[in-house]
Amino acid sequence: MSFSKFEKKQAMNQKVLEENNYDLICVGGGIMSATLTLMLKLIDPKLKIIIFEKLSEVAKESSAAWNNAGTGHSALCELNYTPERPDGSIDISKAIEIFSQFETSKQFWAYLVEQKLIKDPQHFIHSVPHHSWVTGENNINFLKKRFEALTETSMFEEMKFSEDPAILQEWFPLITEGRENEKMAGTRMEIGTEVNFGSLTRQYFKILEEQFDVPVLRNHDVLDVDPDETLEWTIEAQNLDNGKVTYYDAEHVFIGAGGGALPLLQKVEIDEKDGYGGFPVDGQWLVCKNREVIEEHSGKVYSKAGPDAPPMSTPHLDTRYINGKKELLFGPFAGFTTKFLIEGSKMDLPKSINKENIPSMWGVFWHNLPLTKYLMKQVTMDHGDRMEELRVFIKNAKAEDWELKVAGKRVQIIKKDEEQGGVLEFGTDVVHSKDGSVTALLGASPGASVAVSIMLEVINIAFPEKVTSQEWQQKLSKMIPFWNKNIEGNKSQFKKVQANSSKKLELDVLH
Template sequence: MNQSVAKENKYDLICVGGGIMSATLALMLKLVDPKLKIIIFEKLSSVAKESSGAWNNAGTGHSALCELNYTPERPDGSIDISKAIKIFSQFETSKQFWAYLVDQKLIKDPERFIHSVPHHSWVTGKENINFLRKRFKALTQTSMFEKMQYTEEHSKLKQWFPLIARGKEDIEMAATRMEIGTEVNFEDLTKHYFKILEDQFDVPVLRDTDVLDVDPDQSLEWTVEAQDLDTGKVTYYDAQHVFIGAGGGALPLLQKVEIEEKDGYGGFPVDGQWLVCNNRDVIAKHMGKVYSKAGPDAPPMSTPHLDTRFINGKKELLFGPFAGFTTKFLKEGSVMDLPLSINKDNIPSMWGVFWHNLPLTKYLMQQVTMDHSDRMDDLRKFIKDAKAQDWDLKVAGKRVQIIKKDKEEGGVLEFGTDVVHSKDGSITALLGASPGASVAVSIMLEVIQTAFPEMVKTANWQQKLSKMIPFWNRKIQENESEFKKVQANSSEKLGLKVLH
């Protein structure tokens, strides 16, 4: 691509994708340096329609309060809580940033996107109870999780989640509860971000615009080729930095970029599906997010949970997720997304993942062949007397799991997020899924430090980042007393429950 670019189409940063990631990055940078010239492209007619959509995720403020897969058991039987500590810390930076936006009057009604909803882990059977008890003891040794409650008493379980505990008096059960858990509507938050960017900072957000290619130009910048889908007109833009945060659309575009760091990356797309309750009486009887353990051959993304949601001002109840195989990388993508993503650079990775993940293939085949009756059987492990007519199936968003090179296995499947970037950090791309949106602020801090390393070192940027996110570059464990004050302040600003 060797095109002349008009002066007005030269930018400091181009963001590809109209979801929570691009919106977070652009807003953080504009707050730090309002003079930065930023433009955002979104292929669809409106923002936040794919992975950030309210019905396309569980809305869990992922902070390791209830997700059992974040605390694996080591071979010696001890519990590894390192990932839980990391994710807890990352979500707290999100809360700090949101509280700052409230403080600056940029967000006036946080209750539109965030609510206090207790987070629970719930298990049955002696082996799982033993695991949960050890997990509880390991986590509560840290100040982050010291307020966690644990019980094996049916009377207490009935108080915490009566729908689940009802009719299970003869079953051995245990659960933990964290009152500071949250439920987040990332669609509403993302749309609010874009409104701030457009109204307060004059950031252009070009909807119905497809980014066709990203190429280096001769002046150490990047040229982006974008097409207006309404008119068909192609326009070229230059930028010193490019961020590809297009969810499932990130990998196909990244593969066109001329950087060696992309080699070996592939994607494994999975459909997400939920059972959604249509009976308001049932919905009213449950308040919480209750996570259990995935089956022996099931991947971490399949951890079953019963979730209270708040969508469009209404309380909802979802159970899932159920998986379906797909070759699309986006809900409004193409069936050719997966086939076209396979190339000579990632074939070893793709084959390695397939060969070493046969149980995952078996799991997906079982999921694809499920009918409503099968899904209701899974739900009845949670709600014993659940009625089929009270629940409908809703297809959620696509999740493209990361496939990357591995010396021993050829390729590995990762259940998380990766920031792929050029050596100089001038182009960055975000791949992967959960915990995703919940830790967007932390991930975008990583992108900022990668793309603008010299600016982050300046006193001006450090001061502004610290004002926005007090713990952006500090560890909670080393500043516990101050963190508790910051945490309480963030919760109060956001209208969340504060534990003293």
């Protein structure tokens, strides 16, 4: 169903009914919208918020367990967060940032358990040790330098490093088997976690609907976001069950629709969106079918990505807990797609290209030819090729024990760059209007793991005056003790807060 500009304007100029006027409209039924809404309702229950989800259920796209890496990303094992500088030193600034952000998430979750809003944390989070593992002298030297740099901080002081084959065998026996004469090293952090973000997101929505009466309109597609004459925003939403289009007004709009965020943001009349593009990639995993093999491994083991592979493709062998069962996955592998969502259209990518982002898109293509070559290689892989990749980790892996599972879509951000025209951004960006009334989240990893910190950023952008009020400051500090504190500057207090979070979340006691 389509409307002429005249009809749309006429409808928007009509007096909007009181029940369709909100303080905040959230687009997307995933972890981001749910986190933002729950945080705001806990701070100010009077805020009027509504959420739109295009699918019939929430948490079906990037937040779903099979579509998400499941790692509680905190830089304990992910080597791409600690790059080596040209002088050979290790840059740990990103690792410190990610660690702090994930601890913020844990503090918020612990608060929800304390308030009995979440009754059983083991439905979404488990203690799973995080390891880094490398082979060869150069990589071992890198890992050792990384270990030494990280353990100078209180955040990573409990990290263990070893080149001893006997210790490494205790940590990850599946990987060490058959490597008696191979030089290798590993690190281990006991406080690592495995998180089922799909389960967590569904619990959030249950709380929002049952205890805060937040409307969550499923099967509703947001077609457009337009400014209205009252300096608010008008949302045009279509009920996919009956085709009916309804208009909703709000002072603030948050677009947290995963891969669907970019196409909608491009319709919003703000200059800040210009130049942004998206590069969609299929995520794929090898999933173990042999329960004996699954039980032999416990932990997340990350290694170094290949020379042309993007950071998002860092290979890892993962213990997962999905639908109440322990699983073992290896990947990720990349597949080519033009869809931005699993339930999206093959025209998503072509339709997203416009005159504002063509220079960005071309710049990324021209300056990332090795990445294009890498993706072409990934697309043409068969089961035998993927098994060879797995055997870099598990030497005696049997092809019949593993099967391929296609996971969710990831839309990597492409943004303007003065020198190269455009660059690929491998994190997450909060794009917003100058006045903060519209915010949109673009990007992928570390994504869900740091949702609480990202939503704190959104709250600061959208509600700057309220955030500085004593009432909001006190409530935020109660929910998230370190939301505005530096860990290194408050070591003893942080350790107490960290121990409390682990206890509330029923994670293993800190060593």
